[in-house]
Amino acid sequence: MNHVRRSGVALLASILLVSSLISAFASGSALAFVWPAVVALATILLLRQAVLGLVAGSFAGCVLLTDGHWGNATLALVQDHFFPSMQGPWRVGAILFTLILGAFTVVIERGGGFESVANKLLGKHAADPRRRLETATGLLGVLCFFDGLANSLLLGRITRPLADRIGVARAKMAYLVDSTSSSIACIAFISTWIATQLSLIQQSIDGRGISESAYALFFQSIPQNFYCLFTLILAALVVWRRWDFGPMKKAKSTPHETSSEVADSTSSIWIALAPIIILSISIVSLFYLWETRPLWPVTSDKLSTAFSGNAGPYALTLGSVIGLLAACFFFPRKRQPELATAVSEGAASMLGPLLILVSAWTFGSILGELGTAKWLASSMSGAFPVDYFPAAIFITGAAISFLTGSSWGTMALLMPLALPAYLDLAPDQPVLLSAVIGAVFSGAVFGDHCSPFSDTTIVSAFACGITAQEHVVTQLPYALLAAAVALGVGFCGLALGLPAWLLLGIGTLLLGGLASAATRHKPKPDSD
Incomplete structure (x- = not known):
């Protein structure tokens, strides 16, 4: 010390x-x-x-x-x-939404809803319990879309005893838990990340004459968030084809001691599902209801206008309050004394991320006054074709996130630089603006998956019962493969003018081909 x-x-x-x-x-x-x-x-x-x-x-x-x-x-x-960095609806809304959703997550967890969903997905007499457990882990990762760190901790704690009983390597479970956590939270339009992401985007485009809202730009960036999407696709292929490579092969041959029998959860799956459904419907509906007049008939133009307007901070905050109230309503009656503690501890768990968020707003404000982005744009002008700017940002973000272990810190460092620099570099070519946003997010999440300093990496390892070193060594080849495809196929493909949907298809076929070639002569596993 x-x-x-x-x-x-x-x-x-x-x-x-x-x-x-x-x-x-x-x-x-x-x-x-x-x-x-x-x-x-x-x-x-x-x-x-x-x-x-x-x-x-x-x-x-x-x-x-x-x-x-x-x-x-x-x-x-x-x-x-x-102090000025915390003013305005977007900033206040981001703080409130993050605190409320932190409470929402812990209330559902303490109610036993996630454990009930896990038991339901696994069933009692699965034909192939190993594959079923790995598949259930991926599905639970998608269900826990609202927070990356909570996702890792919840899934690790729920699936570890099941993995020990069935015979799945803990390192494999740590990979699946970690790969789905930050990747899902980064592309989910309702998560503890979204307020931070939107506020960083909004801060970076203010005064730039951009007609799209921060939420619209975020939605446009999802198909171009290549690393997160290819990571999820790769995880699905690993489960489907039983594709273990690198140090992960040795992890399978070193079984851990089988844990005690898993305690059955007596809670209903609706303790988790109902609040999540209500939360999602509430936020989406509030976006539409806030500014749309007349409400009927519902048209695509009205929906587009609703998500491109100024309803974001209000819809997110009020919708999260409704979701939290629903989670409290479905909380088991026999555990009512724990409810107040769950709410307070859940909100308190987000104070650390909020400090990063406010610090990021302050840092971005100072960089803007210094003119760093304009200098960066003029320095990069002519260094390489502007179409390769997202690829350069992805490489930079991946390096920073790996060295620092902080996805939020990486976003906070890069977003106030990358977006203004791109707009200064190509003011007449805003078409790649969403790709730059996707590149920042992709680079930031890379470190979450394989940096030995990342809290998500450490929590995933801890929750699954292995050392952080073993988790980094076994997951790194998968993260590097997803990053290579994201860079070579995704961001370089964008530079060549190919559409994102086509690049996602090409990348998926490439990963699928590699998985098929690697497992073609692999003997069929026993069905326990």
Whole structure:
């Protein structure tokens, strides 16, 4: 602890000294524009704290903006960027929605709904219990779409004793749990991620003359979020074809001790399903009801207008309140004394991500005042065809997320840079704007799946009963394969002018062909 404290003090002193020197002797230089991002990334790498990194980068930027005056820099950070960053419907709505959905997740978990769904999916007399368990894990991952970290923890805790009893390697379960968690949460239009994603998009396009709303751009980016989609496709192929490669083969031959018999859940599956259905219907309906006049008849134009309007923060917040009330209503009566604790602990569990979110807003505001994105755009102009900009962003994001272990930190670092830089680089070609958004999300999630510093990686390993090192080693080949296809087929294919749906098909065929070739002569597994 003392070593970490000394490292932090030394790092802060170095940041202040170098920032002052840059403001005095190198103002307007390339180093001045990128210095806040360098500080943020270096701090995250050294201290493994995304919030501290973003705050350090923000303060370094304010030192530059105030010509090296530390006192004025502190005032500017607080008055001009931190408090203003939390103003406006999108920002307030993002904070409220994240807190409420955190409570929603824990209430359903404490009620036993997810365990009941798992038992229902598995059945009592499955013909092929191993494949059925792996398939059920993937389906539960889709069902738990609203939070990546909670997804990993819930699925790991529920499926680990089942895997031990049936004979599935824990490393295999950790791969399936981890691969579905962040990938699903990143593309779900209702999740603890969505408020952060939308607010970062909105902040980056404000004042840029973009007609589409942040929600519309998010929906457009989903087919171009190639890494997340190919990761889910690969996981399905791994289950279907029993495709184990790399260190995962050895993981299967090293069984863990069989755990005690799994306790049957007496809760109803509707404890989980009903609140999720109500939450989803409420948010979608509120988008339509908020601004649409007249309500009838329902047309595609009205739906498009509803999701492109300003209803986002209101629909998300009010819809999440309705969902939480539904979760409380379906909470088992015999566990009522636990309800208040579940709500408070669920909301409290999101304070960490919210600190990252507010720090990201502040950091983005300072980068905007510095003009970093415009400098980046002018520097990249002519370096490579603008059509390859999403591919470059994906590579950058994947490297940052792997080194830092923070998907949210990566999004916070990249989004305020990538979108404005692209709009400055190609103001007359906004067609790839959604692809840039997809590239930021894809790169950020890559680290969630294979970085030894990622909280999702660590939680997935812990929940499934293996070490983080074993999980990283066994999952890394799968993550690299999905990333290679995302880059080579997806983002490079976009640069060639091919549509996203065609690239998804080509990538799926490629992964399917690799799976078939690798398992063609594999003996059929026994059906226990």
